[in-house]
Amino acid sequence: MIKCDSCANYVFDDEYGFNSCMVSLDEDEMQKFLTGTIEECPYYRNNDEYEIARKQ
Secondary structure, X not given: OOOHHHEOOEXXXXXXXXXXXXXXXXXXXXXXXXXXXXXXXXXXXXXXXOHHHHHO
């Protein structure tokens, strides 16, 4: 399952009042995203700012 809540591309949209993916998905990707059938998102970026610092 995709963890959108921890993705840097999943942000709160003030205009609509809910979180949304800021990546421009094509029609097939959007359908998989909305139905929850996508297994691994190719655009996932960890939103943890300190991830690299912990590795040093």
